[in-house]
Ligand code: HEM
């Protein structure tokens with residue numbers, strides 16, 4: 001019976017995937033017809049950087065699995081990668097440190113994702129473009145006009161709302177960040193926020209937030225895809241674009257705008273140190289014996305249990321390592337306001353202190369319980385005197 | 392001259408079972424909860440043979456789910472108990488004069504407390520409203536923390552409904568912290584609650600402590 005149900009289930013799934021495949025193929029044809037020619041030859045570039053065909057094939061399987069698609073989609077992922085540079089991209093910078101761009105573009109050991117990002121057709125990128133002043137402004141206007149409704153607007157950085165947005169002005173005309181974001185985002189096919197600053201405000205918006213910084217969605221009221229992280233993983237960005245290329249739609253998002261395929265589970269759920277957590281094996285001090293054995297970093301303030309991200313699965317720098325693997329706990333950078341909610345970053349949550357001193361919730365709790373006990377003792381004695389001889 | 396007492400049924404069986412099941416669950420949850428928050432390391436032995444945190448989390452979540460259902464049951468009893476649906480008694484504090492008299496009695500200014508007809512005294516009703524709120528918050532935050540790690544059945548449904556609450560609260564870290572802070576509220580409640588039960592027993596001599604076990608409370612018989 002169960003078996004019968006199972007094969008029935010399989011059939012439905014297979015049918016759905018076939019339909020999805022058809023949709024994908026049609027859409028890719030459409031892409032090849034309507035979007036501008038690729039400016040870069042991906043395979044040429046890969047060869048130039050010393051990556052083999054085999055590396056590329058391997059990468060497609062990893063990416064297909066990461067996107068939660070069955071293996072039959074591998075050729076489509078490969079095709080989407082070849083067409084990656086067809087999508088025009090306008091990349092805006094607001095209140096941030098440019099660390100996300102740096103992390104994406106400056107890996108010393110580039111993998112397919114990094115090279116893919118190099119092929120991206122940047123119509124405008126303040127850090128990378130040669131133009132400046134009025135010329136830059138013109139480039140932006142031209143890109144927005146030429147590719148209206150087709151380009152993807154990538155935003156790095158939060159938007160300050162204080163002083164009518166004048167804490168952040170850009171370009172020769174002194175437009176506020178909010179004005180620029182509104183102009184560009186309104187013409188874009190999709191807005192992708194790179195990094196936690198544009199997604200949620202992050203460090204520029206950390207308490208006490210003097211410039212009243214907020215994430216893009218809150219600042220200008222458009223819906224955004226949030227590739228959260230400080231910095232995020234390049235894979236989560238390329239995967240989202242690939243998905244968009246393959247299906248003409250953005251991937252499923254969670255209620256914070258993060259793609260579910262990348263941010264659907266917690267760090268703690270993927271963590272290779274997790275067996276040590278369950279076995280009560282914790283690092284107690286930096287560099288102690290337990291640290292050498294690779295035990296769990298929970299007591300060193302790891303915020304993996306509160307953080308949705310796939311770092312442990314896709315890792316960084318070509319899959320070499322990721323923070324918890326390298327021996328430092330997760331700091332929770334893909335979550336809104338992590339700078340405040342995850343503090344102290346190198347101690348467990350209940351070690352947060354109040355009033356500038358050493359008082360934690362537990363200290364306060366113990367003190368209050370002590371006061372209550374003392375009050376009870378006094379009340380008991382007083383009651384004994386007051387109600388002496390009652391019947 | 393001798394005083395007569397009559398024994399009256401105060402608590403139904405359901406109420407008593409519910410009370411002690413809740414008391415035991417809360418006790419276990421506090422102990423296991425603190426271990427989860429501030430665990431100690433088990434150094435000796437092989438990793439494969441150890442599962443302390445795993446077991447403690449299991450116990451915490453098991454009793455947590457008990458508490459969820461006990462709470463639902465208790466709320467049900469408050470409205471639909473065939474013995475005595477007591478939801479109105481939770482508003483005994485609305486009678487301000489009586490509440491003030493009761494405070495004076497507690498502060499030993501007055502020797503006699505006010506005569507209330509409700510099941511709970513005015514201060515007691517306030518304390519239990521507060522307690523119900525505490526149980527509600529800890530159950531909701533607990534279900535969110537549970538849903539973050541398990542994605543099936545009852546938990547998945549609860550988490551689907553509660554995910555917006557998680558977002559509103561500011562993420563799992565805040566949820567976890569609130570859960571921890573409320574643990575202390577429970578400890579404070581229990582200290583005062585047990586003292587007051589014994590105090591009532593000593594001052595009013597109605598057998599308050601045993602009433603939660605036997606169900607009966609003593610009342611002074613009218614002449
Ligand atoms: C009086 C009731 C409860 C008390 C005193 C209590 C106490 C605690 C404490 C102190 C923690 C650790 C928090 C930290 O790390 O700072 C915790 C964690 C947790 N509690 Fe409770 N809790 C209670 C009820 C519940 C209920 C009703 C549920 C679920 C339905 C629940 C589920 C959890 C879960 C899932 C965790 C996180 C454990 C993990 O995944 O590692 N708790 N609790």
Ligand code: HEM
Pocket residue numbers: 406409410413414415417418465519522581584585588589599600601603
């Ligand atoms: C000497 C022992 C105790 C006595 C005589 C006692 C008595 C009572 C009474 C009379 C009530 C009000 C009845 C009610 O609203 O159901 C109550 C409520 C409550 N007690 Fe206790 N209690 C005792 C110990 C404890 C302990 C140790 C805990 C927890 C660890 C606890 C937890 C509760 C809770 C959660 C409620 C409110 C829930 C409810 O109303 O059902 N009690 N208790």
Ligand code: SF4
Pocket residue numbers: 267268269271272273274275277295296297298302303304305324329330
């Ligand atoms: S290191 Fe962090 S994420 Fe990994 S098991 Fe320990 S607490 Fe969880």
